[in-house]
Amino acid sequence: MVWGTGVVNERKFLELLDWIMSYEPSAEFVKLFAGANEPVKELSEALTVFKRIYDDTRTRTRDTIVLEVCSGSRAPVAVLTALFIKRGRGWATDICDMDPRVVELSNRLGEKLKLFPRISIHSRRFVELMKLARESCEYLIVVAIHICKMMAVRVLEVFKKIGGDRLILVPCCAKPSWAKMSVGVEIHSYWDWVYALWKYAYEKLGLPARVELEDAMLSEANAIIDVDMEIAAKESKVLEYSYEQPTVDAEIAER
Numbered sequence: 458m459v460w461g462t463g464v465v466n467e468r469k470f471l472e473l474l475d476w477i478m479s480y481e482p483s484a485e486f487v488k489l490f491a492g493a494n495e496p497v498k499e500l501s502e503a504l505t506v507f508k509r510i511y512d513d514t515r516t517r518t519r520d521t522i523v524l525e526v527c528s529g530s531r532a533p534v535a536v537l538t539a540l541f542i543k544r545g546r547g548w549a550t551d552i553c554d555m556d557p558r559v560v561e562l563s564n565r566l567g568e569k570l571k572l573f574p575r576i577s578i579h580s581r582r583f584v585e586l587m588k589l590a591r592e593s594c595e596y597l598i599v600v601a602i603h604i605c606k607m608m609a610v611r612v613l614e615v616f617k618k619i620g621g622d623r624l625i626l627v628p629c630c631a632k633p634s635w636a637k638m639s640v641g642v643e644i645h646s647y648w649d650w651v652y653a654l655w656k657y658a659y660e661k662l663g664l665p666a667r668v669e670l671e672d673a674m675l676s677e678a679n680a681i682i683d684v685d686m687e688i689a690a691k692e693s694k695v696l697e698y699s700y701e702q703p704t705v706d707a708e709i710a711e712r
């Protein structure tokens with residue numbers, strides 16, 4: 458069994474690459490991927506998520522922080538925010554250290570790019586960092602790409618607690634026993650896990666979560682859970698899980 462959606466679209470990725478390469482600072486960004494295990498895959502993930510942020514017009518009119526959680530050493534979405542969003546600042550945090558090239562970039566860009574390494578998502582320091590981000594901007598977007606196992610649940614809970622404006626979460630792997638215990642859904646596939654997280658966000662936490670497939674992301678795990686607090690507040694209709702569920706998920710949901 459393939460753990461993922463099994464749907465990717467290389468052409469869409471190439472269009473994204475073409476788009477970013479038409480801007481001057483893009484070389485600065487792309488060279489960060491030299492030496493990565495799977496540079497094209499990682500690039501596609503970062504660009505797909507960043508395009509959502511770039512297309513969000515609120516980032517043009519409000520002082521914005523994009524906080525990339527479990528950012529990995531390259532913190533690509535925080536870097537893109539610092540380079541391309543005029544009113545945006547990129548903040549990145551991970552339990553590990555950041556790549557020296559990202560540290561150098563952060564030293565050069567100052568307030569535009571701030572790094573918070575060696576913070577566990579399960580710690581109080583993480584909650585404090587999220588609160589600080591909340592207090593330091595008008596518009597807070599939290600990004601979590603391929604955040605493994607229960608860290609996805611944790612980020613949903615902390616986002617809810619501190620009152621972020623938008624969360625873009627790309628689920629990754631899961632441990633079935635944990636999922637059953639914490640989210641109450643039995644999982645056998647990637648979509649089951651995405652569904653479990655969506656259900657937890659929507660039903661338990663009351664977050665207006667939507668699920669979309671992002672096939673420009675050249676990864677098997679390429680579903681996005683997008684929580685946009687403002688769009689939800691404007692809409693009168695009840696938001697629903699928008700991806701057509703495979704039957705097995707529907708059956709699990711009934712139990």
Ligand SMILES: C[S@@+](CC[C@H](N)C(=O)[O-])C[C@H]1O[C@@H](n2cnc3c(N)ncnc32)[C@H](O)[C@@H]1O
Nearest residue numbers: 527528529530551552553576577578579602603
């Ligand atoms: C699968 S990687 C994803 C990295 C990056 N977002 C990406 O898409 O390439 C998971 C990341 O979570 C980080 N991580 C693992 N445990 C963590 C924890 N307890 N707190 C914060 N970050 C953690 C790892 O260091 C790693 O960078």
